[in-house]
Amino acid sequence: MRKVKIITDSCSDLTPELMQKYDIDYARMTTVYEGKSAVADLAWTSEDVHKFYDIMRNGGRITTTQVPVEEFNRVFIKYLDQDCDIVYIGCSIKQSGSVNTATVLAKKLMQEYEGANIRCVNSLHASVGEGLLAIKAAEFAKNGTTADEVAEYINNMRNYAHQFCTAHTLDYLKRAGRVKASAAFFGNLLGVKPIIVADADGEQAAIKKVKGRLASLNEIVSLLKEHIKDAENQTVYLAHADCSPEEIDDLKNNIRKEIPCKDVYICTIGPIIGASIGPEAVAVFAFGDEQTYRIGER
Amino acid sequence: MESEHIDGSLFIKMIRGGIENLSMHADEVNDLNVFPIPDGDTGSNMLLTLQGGETDCENEEIGAVSRQTANGMLLSARGNSGVILSQFYDGIADGLAGKANADAEDVADAFLCGVKSAYSAVAEPTEGTILTVMREASKYAKEKRHENVSDYLSDFLFKAKETLEATPDMLAVLKKAGVVDSGGAGLVYILEGAANALDGNISAGYTKHNNEVQGNKINFDRFDENSELKFGYCTEVLLRLQNAKTDVESFDPDIIKRYLASVGDSIVCFRTGSIVKIHVHTKTPYKVLEFCQKYGEYLTVKIENMSLQHNSLPSESKLAEKTERKQFAVVAAASGEGIKQTFREMGADYIVEGGQSMNPSADEFIEAFRQVNADVIFVLPNNGNVILAAKQAAKMYSGSDVRVIESRSVGDCYAVLTMLDTDSGNADEIENEMREAMKDVTTAFVSKCIRNTEIDGFMLHDGQYIGFEGKEIVSADNDRRDTACMLADRLDFNGHEICIIVRGEDSDENEAEEIAEHIRKSHCDCEVFVINGGQEIYSYIIIIE
Numbered sequence: 001m002r003k004v005k006i007i008t009d010s011c012s013d014l015t016p017e018l019m020q021k022y023d024i025d026y027a028r029m030t031t032v033y034e035g036k037s038a039v040a041d042l043a044w045t046s047e048d049v050h051k052f053y054d055i056m057r058n059g060g061r062i063t064t065t066q067v068p069v070e071e072f073n074r075v076f077i078k079y080l081d082q083d084c085d086i087v088y089i090g091c092s093i094k095q096s097g098s099v100n101t102a103t104v105l106a107k108k109l110m111q112e113y114e115g116a117n118i119r120c121v122n123s124l125h126a127s128v129g130e131g132l133l134a135i136k137a138a139e140f141a142k143n144g145t146t147a148d149e150v151a152e153y154i155n156n157m158r159n160y161a162h163q164f165c166t167a168h169t170l171d172y173l174k175r176a177g178r179v180k181a182s183a184a185f186f187g188n189l190l191g192v193k194p195i196i197v198a199d200a201d202g203e204q205a206a207i208k209k210v211k212g213r214l215a216s217l218n219e220i221v222s223l224l225k226e227h228i229k230d231a232e233n234q235t236v237y238l239a240h241a242d243c244s245p246e247e248i249d250d251l252k253n254n255i256r257k258e259i260p261c262k263d264v265y266i267c268t269i270g271p272i273i274g275a276s277i278g279p280e281a282v283a284v285f286a287f288g289d290e291q292t293y294r295i296g297e298r
Numbered sequence: 299m300e301s302e303h304i305d306g307s308l309f310i311k312m313i314r315g316g317i318e319n320l321s322m323h324a325d326e327v328n329d330l331n332v333f334p335i336p337d338g339d340t341g342s343n344m345l346l347t348l349q350g351g352e353t354d355c356e357n358e359e360i361g362a363v364s365r366q367t368a369n370g371m372l373l374s375a376r377g378n379s380g381v382i383l384s385q386f387y388d389g390i391a392d393g394l395a396g397k398a399n400a401d402a403e404d405v406a407d408a409f410l411c412g413v414k415s416a417y418s419a420v421a422e423p424t425e426g427t428i429l430t431v432m433r434e435a436s437k438y439a440k441e442k443r444h445e446n447v448s449d450y451l452s453d454f455l456f457k458a459k460e461t462l463e464a465t466p467d468m469l470a471v472l473k474k475a476g477v478v479d480s481g482g483a484g485l486v487y488i489l490e491g492a493a494n495a496l497d498g499n500i501s502a503g504y505t506k507h508n509n510e511v512q513g514n515k516i517n518f519d520r521f522d523e524n525s526e527l528k529f530g531y532c533t534e535v536l537l538r539l540q541n542a543k544t545d546v547e548s549f550d551p552d553i554i555k556r557y558l559a560s561v562g563d564s565i566v567c568f569r570t571g572s573i574v575k576i577h578v579h580t581k582t583p584y585k586v587l588e589f590c591q592k593y594g595e596y597l598t599v600k601i602e603n604m605s606l607q608h609n610s611l612p613s614e615s616k617l618a619e620k621t622e623r624k625q626f627a628v629v630a631a632a633s634g635e636g637i638k639q640t641f642r643e644m645g646a647d648y649i650v651e652g653g654q655s656m657n658p659s660a661d662e663f664i665e666a667f668r669q670v671n672a673d674v675i676f677v678l679p680n681n682g683n684v685i686l687a688a689k690q691a692a693k694m695y696s697g698s699d700v701r702v703i704e705s706r707s708v709g710d711c712y713a714v715l716t717m718l719d720t721d722s723g724n725a726d727e728i729e730n731e732m733r734e735a736m737k738d739v740t741t742a743f744v745s746k747c748i749r750n751t752e753i754d755g756f757m758l759h760d761g762q763y764i765g766f767e768g769k770e771i772v773s774a775d776n777d778r779r780d781t782a783c784m785l786a787d788r789l790d791f792n793g794h795e796i797c798i799i800v801r802g803e804d805s806d807e808n809e810a811e812e813i814a815e816h817i818r819k820s821h822c823d824c825e826v827f828v829i830n831g832g833q834e835i836y837s838y839i840i841i842i843e
Contacts, residue, residue, distance in 0.1 A: 182719070182721045183720070184645075186644070186645060189644070190716070191796030191827065191843070192716045192717065208719075209717055211717065212794075212795030
């Protein structure tokens with residue numbers, strides 16, 4: 001039986017530690033700043049987190065590109081050559097075209113590598129929401145399941161992963177065209193913080209306004225508390241874009257106080273998600289009840 | 299003239315007498331100002347309200363005439379005293395309903411109805427105000443026997459003046475400011491004028507007032523040889539339906555309304571008896587005149603080029619284009635270009651011009667309701683002296699479910715609009731959320747003092763800056779920046795993370811930033827923003843939410 005290798009991408013915001021632990025690899029996207037492109041490296045080996053976000057704080061505009069087809073080719077072939085099947089868990093297709101690119105390439109590679117199976121799964125998520133599903137897939141694959149079974153499993157799981165995110169402003173997401181927000185988010189909402197979820201269709205949706213940073217940080221915890229299931233056996237993931245250590249400490253303590261989870265694991269929001277959502281964004285992730293909310297539906 | 303009975307035409311004379319007398323004393327009433335900054339002028343507000351009650355019918359039954367007067371006043375009511383006055387006359391009209399004429403006893407009973415109606419307009423009546431004056435005077439005069447209405451009025455006035463003099467003992471703010479209640483004073487002047495008219499003492503040559511009490515100076519230079527007609531003409535006519543031209547009984551003013559919509563906007567058109575009141579903004583007023591004359595003849599015609607109007611032009615302050623009917627709309631009262639712009643961007647569908655120094659009328663709110671064309675309309679009056687007019691308008695307008703959110707300041711409105719979210723589609727829920735959003739909002743002001751006075755232990759002099767929260771003066775200084783900083787130091791930021799400084803038209807951008815920096819230093823958890831509100835009167839409005 002062929003081993004199933006789980007691949008994700010730069011949007012997953014998984015730390016190198018987690019990728020090593022769960023035997024996950026990722027396809028690299030790129031960022032572009034002032035005409036210079038850089039590999040979106042989740043290990044932050046060639047870039048400093050703080051410097052990266054300072055560029056944005058000072059008004060610099062960083063753009064991003066999806067996974068180039070050569071990069072998919074590189075990473076897929078690497079594992080096909082080791083006789084692995086592949087399940088690629090990609091960023092929501094509402095956010096990135098990577099899953100589509102990968103699907104086209106996969107068809108071609110499956111003809112070249114007889115007997116190989118490559119499944120490309122739209123996670124409907126971004127950041128650790130996507131990463132969380134990659135971890136689930138890796139755990140599931142360890143039981144000796146096929147790529148098809150893993151893909152099927154993740155397709156069934158993806159609406160049970162939850163993201164509750166807040167940022168200082170929706171401006172970055174709006175500018176990047178990566179958020180769906182109702183008219184409630186028009187105008188200069190000085191000091192008002194959006195709460196952003198991944199909806200049932202994989203849209204990043206601003207669902208709620210909260211007055212002030214502290215209130216918004218409390219709100220994401222209380223929303224997670226409301227939706228999380230089987231907390232005792234789960235790790236809650238917390239991802240942030242260069243927030244102060246004190247703020248993250250407080251938030252972590254608040255999660256531990258409110259939610260009886262196994263652990264709270266802290267990730268850094270990587271260059272791709274970071275470029276879209278902006279500095280000081282914070283999100284919490286875990287599995288819970290079924291996400292049925294669709295923005296635009298009453 | 300010692301008349302035992304008064305009829306419709308005498309009633310109208312009394313109304314005109316009231317207008318005459320109040321207009322002579324309006325400035326005096328305006329100056330009965332508790333707080334040493336400019337505010338909604340009670341005298342002007344009451345005068346504009348009363349003028350709306352003037353009708354042109356003569357020799358009719360008092361029941362019909364008083365009803366017509368009251369209906370007009372309900373629409374023109376502005377400011378709290380204006381609304382209370384209109385409710386007083388509304389009650390009087392109820393009391394006189396069906397009567398051809400009235401004797402002293404009828405009038406006494408009608409005035410008692412008026413007092414009851416006035417009280418019902420106010421959720422929490424305050425003693426020491428116009429309400430107390432009308433109640434005490436009506437009660438006192440009712441208990442006496444009178445030969446005629448003139449005698450009744452002199453008893454009424456005797457007690458009204460006595461009560462007015464006592465208002466400072468009933469209301470601490472009046473005592474502190476050393477004034478009597480302005481609304482009560484206005485009422486005394488109105489009824490004194492009415493009594494004079496009844497006794498034939500109308501001062502020489504009463505002339506009909508037009509609605510320009512505010513003393514708008516028309517600047518003809520605003521429309522010169524090369525000007526383009528951008529805004530059209532504000533056209534207002536009173537049309538008396540004629541039996542010779544149409545079936546007056548069954549005439550439906552919608553015929554006119556529909557025509558007006560084809561030639562203009564900002565349309566108001568309703569009939570009271572055989573008179574149709576028409577208001578429209580159009581570039582072709584002759585078409586309006588030609589059309590309407592098919593059904594009657596004109597009682598009055600007023601046509602003004604709107605480019606000359608010194609107050610902001612309708613197309614600036616309002617949404618000009620007619621929109622499809624919406625589920626929800628928000629109407630907010632505001633003044634100051636920056637503030638209006640901000641509120642519009644934040645989701646207010648229509649701005650009614652007005653606020654601290656110029657209170658909008660019920661009529662203006664009703665026009666706003668028509669314009670926004672929505673199933674549910676949320677109204678933000680944003681000033682304590684505007685709430686009653688907004689509520690009165692809401693009660694009178696049947697075209698939508700109108701809900702007044704009692705916002706008392708720019709800060710309240712800002713807080714409500716930032717949190718506004720109609721996505722739930724549930725009006726009750728949205729209303730609750732709007733009320734919730736105003737809770738715990740503090741709004742404080744820096745303004746220039748307009749007279750020498752001692753208040754809250756501060757010796758204030760004309761031209762000095764004062765910082766205040768609610769009606770309490772917190773800081774005073776000759777320096778505007780210091781006044782603002784001292785005010786900020788005294789405010790309670792506990793548990794608040796957002797501070798918005800709205801700078802007024804007389805303020806300075808750098809200075810505002812200095813004040814913001816001052817606040818940031820002492821409250822590092824607070825995000826401080828500066829917006830250019832461009833408002834009059836207040837150099838700075840500090841909102842903490």
